[in-house]
Amino acid sequence: MEKIYQGKTKDVYSLGKNEILLQFKDDVTGENGVFDPGANTVGLRIEGAGRSGLKMTTFFFNKLNSLNIPTHFIASDLDKVTMTVKEAEVLGKGLEVICRYRAVGSFLRRYAAYCEEGQALDSFVEVTIKDDERGDPVISDDALAMLGILNREQYTELKELTKMICGIVKEELAKKDLELYDIKLEFGHDKATGELILIDEISGGNMRVYKDGKYVAPLELEKLFLS
Known part of the structure; x- marks a missing residue:
């Protein structure tokens, strides 16, 4: 295998034939030793976080694939903490x-100044640029189009797919009396077909979930959800 990228929470290897191997790590994003799914730096290392994330990711990708929602997921190996996926081209530079x-x-x-903590939002979708140096700034649909990153039709497709996927995740969590507050996804274009697909992972490491009004940490979330 050829290592092509070393990420914050996963390392990426090429398997050839438009397939990629993702090696999940125990590093999670955060600041000052506190987990934060929206942070752009590795904040701490939690033993078992990689396997925990892969277990939840496998569940959700299998669910989405069964519903014919386009993802990059092919298979996973919990013992090796790896996931085999379709090769995809990221949107813009990420x-x-x-x-x-x-x-x-x-x-x-x-x-x-305009809302209270925990105030309900109506499936609000926003896009940020993956740019650690500039703090992953939020970007509007107008700017995405003007900068040639996504045109209007592509943005609409991205937004609709995001709401659909997140709605499914929210419903599945609710079955265990868990409430999804927010979730971060990534998309790309299937390198073989050009189709817009969900990539990366769906786990406690990229969402905030609460139970009875209290925040549930990623490893505890996996245990509660998959028990």
């Missing part, structure tokens, strides 16, 4: 798409 159901995190920090 975008993150956040769907918010409650006002927390960076949304609350930005708009606290």
Whole structure:
């Protein structure tokens, strides 16, 4: 295998024939030793986080694939903590798409003058640029189009797919009395077909979930959800 990228929470290897191997790590994003799914730096290392993330990711990608929602998922190996996926081309130089159901995190920090912590939001979708140096700035649909990153039709497709996927995740979590506050997704174009597909992962490491009004940490979330 050829290592082609070393990420914050995963290392990426080429398998050839438009297939990629993702090696999940125990590093999670955050600041000052506190986990934060919206942070752009590795904040701490939690033993078992990689396997925990892969277990949840496998569940959700299998669910989405069964519903014919386009993803990059092919298979996973929990023992090796790896996932085999279709090779995809990222949007621009990398975008993150956040769907918010409650006002927390960076949304609350930005708009606290207009909302209260935990205030309900109507599946609010926002896009940020993956750019550590500039703090992953939020970008509007107008700017995406003007900068040649996504045209209007592509943005609409991205937004609709995000709401659909996050709605499914939210419903599955609710079955275990868990409430999704926000979730961060990534998308790309299937290198073989050009289709817009969900990439990366769906796990406690890229979402905020609460139970009975209390935040649930990623490893605890996996245990509660998959028990």
